[in-house]
Structures are given as C-alpha cells and as structure tokens.
Amino acid sequence: MKKGNQMKLEKLSLLSQRALFLVLVLLGMGCATESTQTVVNFTELTFAEEFDVDGPPNPGKWILEQGRGPNEDGWGNNELQYYRPENATVSNGYLIITAKREQFEGASYTSARMTTKGKFEQQYGRFEARMRLPYGQGMWPAFWMLGADIDTNPWPGAGEIDIMENKGRTPSIISAALHGPPDVCVEPPSTEGPDAYNAYLNCLQNPRDGYFGDDPAFKEYDLVNERVDTEFHVYGVEWGPQYVNFYVDDVLFKQFTPEDEEIDGPWVFDKGPFYMLLNLAVGGNFDGPPNAETVFPQSMLVDYVRVYKYNGLD
Amino acid sequence: MKNEKRIYSRLALFLSLIIVVGVGCERDFDFGDDAQFAKFGNNPDIFIDGFSAGLEYLPFAGSKFDAFSVDTDVKYSGEASMRFDVPNAFDPGTSLGFAGAIFPDYGGRDLTGYDALTFWAKASKAETISAIGFGNDFEQSPYRETGSKYLVTKFDLRISTGWTKYIIPIPDPSKLVDETGMFWYAEGPDANGDGYTFWIDELKFEKLGTIAQPQPAIFNGVDGTGVNLVGTERQISGTTQTFNLANGVNETVFAAPAYFDFTSSNTSVASVSEIGIISAIGEGVTEITATLAGVRANGSLELTVGEFSFAPTPPARDAEDVKSIFSDAYANATESNFTPGFGGSTTETTILTINGDNVATYFNNNFTGIIFDNTIDASALTTLHVDVFVQEAGTEVGLQIRDIGANQTIETDVNTGNPIGDDKDFRTTLTGLTPGEWTSFDIPLGGDIASQKDNLGALILVGGPNFTLDNIYFYR
Numbered sequence: 001m002k003k004g005n006q007m008k009l010e011k012l013s014l015l016s017q018r019a020l021f022l023v024l025v026l027l028g029m030g031c032a033t034e035s036t037q038t039v040v041n042f043t044e045l046t047f048a049e050e051f052d053v054d055g056p057p058n059p060g061k062w063i064l065e066q067g068r069g070p071n072e073d074g075w076g077n078n079e080l081q082y083y084r085p086e087n088a089t090v091s092n093g094y095l096i097i098t099a100k101r102e103q104f105e106g107a108s109y110t111s112a113r114m115t116t117k118g119k120f121e122q123q124y125g126r127f128e129a130r131m132r133l134p135y136g137q138g139m140w141p142a143f144w145m146l147g148a149d150i151d152t153n154p155w156p157g158a159g160e161i162d163i164m165e166n167k168g169r170t171p172s173i174i175s176a177a178l179h180g181p182p183d184v185c186v187e188p189p190s191t192e193g194p195d196a197y198n199a200y201l202n203c204l205q206n207p208r209d210g211y212f213g214d215d216p217a218f219k220e221y222d223l224v225n226e227r228v229d230t231e232f233h234v235y236g237v238e239w240g241p242q243y244v245n246f247y248v249d250d251v252l253f254k255q256f257t258p259e260d261e262e263i264d265g266p267w268v269f270d271k272g273p274f275y276m277l278l279n280l281a282v283g284g285n286f287d288g289p290p291n292a293e294t295v296f297p298q299s300m301l302v303d304y305v306r307v308y309k310y311n312g313l314d
Numbered sequence: 315m316k317n318e319k320r321i322y323s324r325l326a327l328f329l330s331l332i333i334v335v336g337v338g339c340e341r342d343f344d345f346g347d348d349a350q351f352a353k354f355g356n357n358p359d360i361f362i363d364g365f366s367a368g369l370e371y372l373p374f375a376g377s378k379f380d381a382f383s384v385d386t387d388v389k390y391s392g393e394a395s396m397r398f399d400v401p402n403a404f405d406p407g408t409s410l411g412f413a414g415a416i417f418p419d420y421g422g423r424d425l426t427g428y429d430a431l432t433f434w435a436k437a438s439k440a441e442t443i444s445a446i447g448f449g450n451d452f453e454q455s456p457y458r459e460t461g462s463k464y465l466v467t468k469f470d471l472r473i474s475t476g477w478t479k480y481i482i483p484i485p486d487p488s489k490l491v492d493e494t495g496m497f498w499y500a501e502g503p504d505a506n507g508d509g510y511t512f513w514i515d516e517l518k519f520e521k522l523g524t525i526a527q528p529q530p531a532i533f534n535g536v537d538g539t540g541v542n543l544v545g546t547e548r549q550i551s552g553t554t555q556t557f558n559l560a561n562g563v564n565e566t567v568f569a570a571p572a573y574f575d576f577t578s579s580n581t582s583v584a585s586v587s588e589i590g591i592i593s594a595i596g597e598g599v600t601e602i603t604a605t606l607a608g609v610r611a612n613g614s615l616e617l618t619v620g621e622f623s624f625a626p627t628p629p630a631r632d633a634e635d636v637k638s639i640f641s642d643a644y645a646n647a648t649e650s651n652f653t654p655g656f657g658g659s660t661t662e663t664t665i666l667t668i669n670g671d672n673v674a675t676y677f678n679n680n681f682t683g684i685i686f687d688n689t690i691d692a693s694a695l696t697t698l699h700v701d702v703f704v705q706e707a708g709t710e711v712g713l714q715i716r717d718i719g720a721n722q723t724i725e726t727d728v729n730t731g732n733p734i735g736d737d738k739d740f741r742t743t744l745t746g747l748t749p750g751e752w753t754s755f756d757i758p759l760g761g762d763i764a765s766q767k768d769n770l771g772a773l774i775l776v777g778g779p780n781f782t783l784d785n786i787y788f789y790r
Binding site: 225227 | 522523524526527558560561562564
C-alpha cells in the first residue's frame with residue numbers, strides 16, 4: 001500500500017459546500033495530507049469473470065462484436081482493425097485478445113472487442129480488471145463502459161467511463177476519461193421556482209459544449225518505473241452518486257465529480273446502469289497508426305474482470 | 315604512412331576504434347592466489363560530482379588527451395560535470411584527430427542489479443556523438459581473457475544544446491558480474507572540421523524497471539547465406555540489442571557477441587565460439603542462430619562449408635625473372651606487412667596455412683594494404699600475378715600498385731587518396747570472379763608506373779569484401 005500516493009477522498013454524497021471546498025484544497029495539495037481513505041470500499045461481488053474455461057469467451061457473459069463499427073468508419077475513431085470473434089480466446093486462465101496484421105474485409109488488421117451489453121449492466125459499484133497490455137505505436141487497448149441506454153440515448157448522451165486506455169507508444173502511462181454530452185437547455189415548469197429558471201437562463205447564455213470525443217474529462221497516470229506490457233496491473237473505478245474514482249493497483253489517481261471544470265456538460269452517470277467493454281484497437285485518433293516498428297501479432301491479456309456492488313460507503 | 319590514415323572518413327575511424335585494444339596502459343594486477351572475486355561492489359555511480367571510487371580516465375592512443383576535464387561551472391546538478399572538448403580538424407594535440415577515452419574501474423563492479431547506463435548531457439551545438447557506451451576495458455580487465463567482452467556502444471547519439479537524459483540499456487545485466495568498463499566514448503570534429511564541447515552529468519547505472527521488450531539481432535537481423543572453406547573462420551557481425559524504453563522509443567545498441575548464445579545446427583560443419591567466431595570444420599550446410607537472455611535473435615546465417623581448393627601452382631621460373639611478395643612457389647623478395655592497421659579499416663586479414671600452403675584471407679575488407687618492408691625494383695619486370703578466390707557472387711576487388719618513389723615514403727592526398735609527391739600508382743579492378751574457384755590475374759605494370767616501377771612499396775586492396783589471395787609476385 002503506497003499511502004503516500006493516495007489522495008484524500010471525502011464522502012461526497014454527504015458533501016456540504018464547505019466539505020467540497022476542503023476536498024478541492026486537498027486535491028490541489030496532492031498527496032501530502034495524511035490518508036485515511038483506502039483505494040476501494042466495495043467488496044460484495046456481483047460479477048466475476050475469472051476466464052477459467054478455455055475456448056471462446058463465455059457467451060453467457062460476453063457479446064463479441066464484429067466489423068468496423070455501425071458506420072463502417074472505424075468505430076467513429078478511424079480505427080484500422082476489423083473485429084473478429086476468433087481474435088478473442090480464453091486459455092490457461094487468461095482472456096487473450098490478439099491484434100494481427102492481416103487483410104480482412106478491406107481492413108489491414110484484425111482484433112477483437114467484447115461487451116457485456118444486455119448480459120451484465122449495473123449502476124454504481126466497483127469495476128476492475130487485471131490486465132497485461134501490448135506495446136508499440138498504434139496499439140490502443142481499453143477497458144471501459146457505456147451507458148446501457150445508448151440505443152435510445154445516443155452517445156455521448158448515454159455517457160462513457162474509460163476505466164483504462166493506453167497509447168502503445170507510452171508504455172508507462174495510462175489514462176482515465178469520462179465522456180458526456182453538451183448542455184440542452186430546457187425551460188423548467190413555472191412550479192420549480194426562480195432558481196430553476198435562473199439556471200435555465202444561465203444555460204441559454206453559457207451553454208456548455210460537452211466533454212466527449214477528443215475533449216473528454218481526461219486524466220493520465222504515470223506508473224513510473226513500471227510498464228503496462230511487462231506485468232499485470234489492476235485497473236478499476238469505484239463509482240457512486242456524483243463521483244467516479246479511478247485507480248491502478250493500490251493507487252487512487254483521480255476523482256471526477258460534476259463540479260470538475262472538465263465536466264463541461266451535464267453529469268450523466270447517475271441516470272442508470274452501464275455495461276463493460278474490453279477491446280484492443282489498432283490505429284485510430286487516440287494514438288495514430290502503427291509504424292514499422294510496431295510488433296504484430298500482439299495480445300492483451302486479461303486475468304479477471306470483477307464487479308462489486310455499491311454499498312453507500314463512498 | 316600517417317597520411318594514408320587521413321584518406322578515410324572519420325566515422326569509419328571511430329567505428330574501428332571499438333576493436334582497438336591495449337594502447338599502452340600497462341598495468342599489473344596481483345590479487346594473490348586466494349583472491350575472492352565473488353564479492354564485487356555494486357556502486358552504480360560513475361560520475362555524479364566527481365570520479366566515483368576506483369574510476370580512472372584512459373584516453374585512446376592518438377586522441378586528444380586533454381579533451382576531458384571536470385567542469386564546475388556548467389553542470390546539470392550538484393557541483394560539477396564531465397566536460398569533453400572535441401578537437402577541430404588538424405588539432406596538433408591529437409595525431410588521429412579525435413577525442414575518446416575509457417573510464418574503467420579495474421576493481422570491478424557487479425552491475426547485475428541495473429538495467430541501463432544513464433546520464434544527462436548537452437552540447438555547445440546540436441551534434442551526433444559517434445560512439446558512446448560502456449564495457450570497454452582496453453583488454454586490461456583482470457577478470458577476463460577477452461578484451462571488452464561485454465562492450466555496449468550506442469552509435470550516433472544525437473545530442474542537443476539543452477540538458478537531456480539519455481538511456482543506454484544493458485543487453486543482459488546478468489552477464490555483468492565483474493565489469494570494469496564503466497563508460498567510454500569516441501567523437502571527432504564535424505563534417506566541416508569543427509570541434510565542439512559536450513557535457514555529461516549524473517552518469518550512473520540505474521534500475522529503471524522500464525527497459526522491456528527485447529529484440530536482439532545478429533547480422534543486423536538479416537537471414538543470409540554464406541560460404542566458408544574448411545579451416546576458415548568468420549566473425550558474427552551486426553550483433554545488437556533493442557529495447558522499448560518508457561518513452562516508447564525502441565533503442566538499439568551494439569551488443570558484443572559475448573552477450574549471445576550461439577547455435578550451429580550442424581556442429582560437424584561449423585562451430586561458434588563464445589565470442590561469435592564461426593569455425594568451418596567440415597563440408598556441409600549449417601544454420602547459425604543465436605539467443606540473448608533466452609530471446610531468439612533476429613537474423614541467421616545459412617553457411618555452406620566447402621573443401622579447400624588450392625590455387626594453381628606457378629611455373630618454375632629463373633630467379634631473375636620473378637620477385638615474389640607472397641607465394642609458396644618462390645622465395646620472397648621482401649617481407650611484407652599484411653595488417654597495416656589503416657585508420658578506419660574494418661578488414662580482418664588472416665594468413666591461413668592449410669596442408670603447408672599459405673593463403674591470405676580477407677574478411678569484411680573496406681580497404682587495407684600489403685606494405686613491403688623493402689621496396690621492389692621491378693624495372694626489368696613487366697607483370698603482377700595474383701590468384702583470387704571468392705565465395706560470394708559479385709565480389710570485386712580494387713587493386714592499386716603503388717610506387718613510393720625515391721624518398722621511400724607513401725605520400726597520399728588526404729582528400730582524393732591519389733598519390734602525390736614522387737609517388738605513382740596503377741589501379742585496376744579484379745572482376746569476373748567465379749565463386750568457389752580460383753581466378754588468376756596477370757596485370758601489366760602499366761599506366762603511371764610503366765616508367766616508374768623501381769620503388770614499388772605497397773599493394774592497396776579496396777572492397778570485396780571477402781576474398782582470399784595467393785601467389786602474389788612480379789615477373790617477366
């Protein structure tokens with residue numbers, strides 16, 4: 001336990017304005033304050049995928065997506081791979097998602113992407129995966145979540161929680177992100193009083209333009225003297241009302257709340273359940289295309305994915 | 315002779331330095347019979363604010379000896395840095411026109427707990443340091459017979475005017491249980507002949523933990539083929555180790571062959587020594603591969619070994635009709651130096667004796683010469699004979715016959731390589747060589763030496779790069 005690296009985190013659900021001020025001060029002060037908050041609080045398992053059965057990923061838990069995205073545009077990110085179910089397999093206790101350099105259906109690379117959409121969705125809780133990632137320019141592994149209402153509430157309205165993303169050319173740095181929509185100013189019913197109406201007027205005058213795409217609420221974390229591709233690390237979030245905490249192993253490195261400046265739009269993480277995604281993209285807007293030195297094939301290994309129930313102890 | 319050394323590029327000069335050994339650093343080591351070599355210190359520091367305990371400064375022979383100094387004004391942190399003043403061209407303080415040195419600790423250090431040599435550096439102008447690394451011991455390590463056995467060199471390190479941290483990864487730290495070569499460098503003036511200054515600070519070994527994804531290579535990662543004759547040798551070249559660093563860069567360094575474990579698929583055809591010398595033993599085909607710290611190296615050699623064949627025996631001639639340089643058929647008219655050690659030469663020359671017959675084998679030749687101890691007066695002779703054997707298709711060898719004139723000195727224009735002063739030469743190229751066969755050449759003493767051939771002093775050999783010579787003589 002690296003106590004010196006932990007941030008002090010207060011119980012945000014009980015937050016008074018004064019406490020918020022305190023948190024902001026503490027965040028600003030970094031790690032100097034005495035820490036009493038452990039990295040994780042939620043311990044009641046609701047989902048455990050240990051990848052113990054060799055073969056294709058368990059169809060009771062995972063949907064393997066196929067192709068280049070609904071608009072055939074590299075999943076909106078100019079990604080270069082074609083997703084094929086056979087690029088994900090379970091062997092010796094690990095899920096192995098392999099990116100290959102091969103021509104398939106007009107793409108130059110293949111890989112895999114799998115989700116728990118419709119299989120497992122949950123609001124709040126602790127979501128974590130123990131993983132070892134590939135390396136090299138153009139490798140874009142991710143463990144992330146999307147709002148389960150995405151079919152009726154299109155992205156970014158549904159919200160996106162990027163628990164872990166990595167640019168293959170930065171093998172010691174991962175990032176966390178939240179994506180959400182811009183403001184939509186709705187005139188409140190007159191029964192809601194002057195504050196609500198003033199908020200509406202404020203929205204009309206200063207509509208926030210959202211936090212999504214290449215401008216999400218974003219935070220990098222440097223593993224310093226460690227790498228993502230040579231050892232396994234645990235990447236996770238603890239998510240509750242009005243906050244999402246991001247951690248790697250025993251280090252809590254970021255908390256986002258609706259008050260953060262980077263949350264440049266409505267907070268869309270208290271509206272319902274999210275589902276999980278695991279994928280290994282090749283190329284795309286995040287890290288650019290592979291270069292001549294990028295090694296293929298390469299795999300991301302997932303030891304487990306575990307989800308715990310929110311217990312109110314945030 | 316010295317002028318000859320300036321014909322060639324400075325870069326080649328420095329690349330050749332990595333095999334330069336033992337430049338007058340005589341030293342005696344007496345650790346007694348009961349010396350305990352098992353307990354080497356593991357001090358990682360080389361130069362933080364001064365020399366670490368045991369560290370010495372030994373410049374290369376011919377380099378600018380005072381190129382190195384301790385600078386207390388310019389430093390990255392602390393009290394002092396290492397300052398290196400690279401000389402301008404023709405600096406009288408260096409006969410070979412460069413700065414270079416090793417910094418050994420002959421007490422030996424255990425570096426197995428580290429994964430990189432690191433330092434901060436900057437220069438007075440953006441430049442490229444020709445060679446920098448560690449493991450160079452001038453063959454003076456008391457713990458090993460092989461000089462610079464675990465040499466590591468980063469070639470062409472780009473350096474800027476701002477302090478920047480540089481990382482030279484250790485190819486396999488487990489090898490460095492008793493290392494003495496802590497640091498070395500070699501650098502010359504730029505293409506315009508201008509020198510410059512660079513500084514190094516916080517020079518030390520570190521365990522970064524982020525040196526990963528090894529991609530070792532032999533023969534520069536190329537899968538090639540080759541032919542050797544029974545009894546001949548060849549050095550495994552292009553040995554490198556590449557690691558992915560924390561900044562995402564794939565950093566490649568030269569790693570001495572001793573870091574590798576070599577395999578010959580057929581050891582009755584060829585074997586490979588610990589330091590990467592292939593010995594052709596019997597006829598057949600074998601594949602040479604390698605691993606480094608258990609990781610298969612890219613690159614291999616499919617080696618065909620053939621039975622040695624001998625050059626045609628020259629006819630008997632009257633003594634006055636022949637003046638021989640190198641032949642078992644005739645007595646030598648002069649002894650010769652077959653390894654003149656021209657600066658920048660990469661050539662490995664071996665005189666092989668097979669069944670009592672001597673042949674001269676050249677490996678990896680860019681340029682070398684056969685320098686006659688005494689000049690040959692060929693006034694009465696008309697022709698140079700030489701027999702050439704090659705193993706690779708497309709081999710061509712440039713041959714220059716040099717008359718060094720009455721002053722008995724080789725004089726060469728440093729810019730063109732052409733003879734000057736009272737020197738004359740005749741140049742030809744030995745072509746039409748058939749792999750696996752001897753080809754005989756009879757070269758008229760023509761051109762500029764047709765009228766001046768009474769002080770023939772040298773044969774210069776250019777290119778090839780691999781060939782074998784026999785029966786080199788002048789006759790009529």
